[in-house]
Amino acid sequence: NMYDIISAKITSPDDIKALSRNKPILVGFDHNVKIDNKFIEKLKETDVFARDFKKFSEDIIFIHGTKDSIVDFDLSKKFADENNIKFVAAEGADHIFKDPKKMDTAIKEIVEFFGF
Numbered sequence: 001n002m003y004d005i006i007s008a009k010i011t012s013p014d015d016i017k018a019l020s021r022n023k024p025i026l027v028g029f030d031h032n033v034k035i036d037n038k039f040i041e042k043l044k045e046t047d048v049f050a051r052d053f054k055k056f057s058e059d060i061i062f063i064h065g066t067k068d069s070i071v072d073f074d075l076s077k078k079f080a081d082e083n084n085i086k087f088v089a090a091e092g093a094d095h096i097f098k099d100p101k102k103m104d105t106a107i108k109e110i111v112e113f114f115g116f
Contacts, residue, residue: 003043006035009070029096053083061086061113063106065093086113 006027007016015025019037026032053060064076066089073089080087088109093102 001043001047001049003040003046005071006040006043049079053085057084057086061088061110063088063090063109065090065095065097065102067092068095070095 010027018025022037024034024036062080097103
């Protein structure tokens with residue numbers, strides 16, 4: 001779940017300590033977002049995998065990098081398949097699509113999907 005990903009792969013031990021003292025932290029990659037303990041506690045309670053997205057699936061696209069070290073590729077693919085969500089494997093892309101060519105490919109997929 002998202003809590004496990006944030007606590008294990010995005011935050012540092014110092015971040016966890018700050019959150020435990022009710023201090024907000026900044027998380028992210030190129031752009032940081034301020035989160036607090038209330039947000040983290042809500043993530044613990046929320047199981048996105050238990051929700052049914054089928055009634056929204058035609059409006060959702062997942063573009064997932066095959067070299068993503070943050071979110072498990074196979075788990076994302078399974079979730080998309082189970083919810084009839086369009087899934088695009090971005091060959092060689094990492095979590096944040098650092099490679100501009102990979103990002104261009106992702107943008108092309110988004111434009112095509114939404115018909116812009």
